[in-house]
Amino acid sequence: MDVSYRKYYLYNEDIKESENFNDEFMLKGKSLYEVIRIIDGVPVFLEEHMNRLNNSEKLMDLKLPYGIEEIKERIYKLIKENHCDLGNIKLVFNFFHEKCDFYAYFLKHNYPEKSDYLNGVETIFFHGERDNPNAKVINLSFRDRVDAKIKEKQVYEAILVDRNGNITEGSKSNIFMIEKNNVFTSPIEKVLPGITRDIIIKVIKKCGYSVIEKEFNYKNIDRLDGMFISGTSPQVLPIKSVENVKFNSADNEVIKNIMAGYDKEIEEYIRKNKNKE
Template identity: 40%
Template sequence: MSECYRYLFLHNEKLKSTELFKDSYLQSGLSLYEVVRVVSGKAIFLTEHYSRLCNSAKKIETEIWYSFEQIKSAIQSLITKNDITEGNIKLIFNIKKESRNFYAYFVKHSYPTKSQYENGVRTFIHQAERPTPTAKIYNHKLRSKTNNIIKEANIFEVILLNSLGYVTEGSKSNLFFIKKNTIYTAPDNEVLHGIVRGKVIQIAQKLGIPIVKTSISYDDLPTYDACFLSGTSPMILPINRINSLSFSCNHPVLKQILLEYQQLVQANLNQ
């Protein structure tokens, strides 16, 4: 089943029926992508998503051929033509030797429930790492593997463990740990620079919460009090278990970060 969802998708500047979309479009060549969240009919933090697209392109010595305004217009067209005000839109710049193509479409989303925000979610460790962790490049093999683990183990997310024994990030999210009143996360060069991750770091700095970027050993996980995921779909989501290890979902630092992030989203919507 195709990941392209709803009624219409964009291929370059043309709207087409989702029945015509083929996942194989993305499985050859190289695909730079972003997933943006639509809330109340508006794509939130779009400026940051576009900036990351451009930075990802630079890392592989290419460039994005759509302007910010073109991306904004494409998203608004999808929202209007599909009559959708809440959901996730995937933006893809596919590069082959003989062609360049832009795709934009709604994808099925799985937002956490109220209970999951309150009580946390289960996660599982999987040994894997991205070849280019700081650039958002579509990796069909890793995505398929982690999606299968999530389904078979009935968990919310897979936590990636690199060859050196460090936990880095989730398969579709970034990862933070809390010990006492300090937040810990992987170094910038080991992970994707998530949009929500950046907001968490900004919030911590604003509130005067110490934040340490360091490699986090799997063996040291029991020493942390709490941990959480950040990402476009989960936003700020507590973790209650990593494998058999349990973590608090009521840590005051975690509660502060969640509240401040909600206020940032609302401020962005009001712009």
């Protein structure tokens, strides 16, 4: 369950003290959410997050009470009140009994260590599917099952495999696979349309590599030259192993170029938006 990590959280329009925060609201009704990374006081790729939120509300036939400018104001208000310009903020819209409540709070972030980027991380397969992969909807029972398996195996991430044996995404990330100069990833209709995923696809094309969105059976991963995770917290993170299959992803030239290109995209976004708050 969630904890409001900093001193204050936001409830609708009001700043509240985190010692009174209770996340039991997520057990009621339906909740749409986004997790946005804050770097140097800037909510990174905020517009893309809001577009995905709008897509989720349409898919779930719900109506958000605020527009993007109101949400943006609340995010900056939370950053200012907590005097915190680095971390992850979670936005939750909870729909219950024809009412929608808005929550925004800092999560205790878990960014990869420098050694994880230099060496890659260990992962496992998890055979399971989200009910609605395109919508970012809180599903606590699915989340708990995957987290329990990750903890049991002491790995960084679980790679989801659907009923047909195809790799879809990570439990909290997207997955990319490298074969020579080709980069494979699951078709968009099979996954959550990740913000980092979209930026990375643009970076891959800028680097001159081919992006192929197609189903890829998990039994064929031994033919790959490397794999990596993408997401708000990990950004571009090489995979060292999946179960017993080993990779040298951290030294793969394609992955290294994609990592550098993504870092440049973040730097440029922060530079352009630093003084807009």
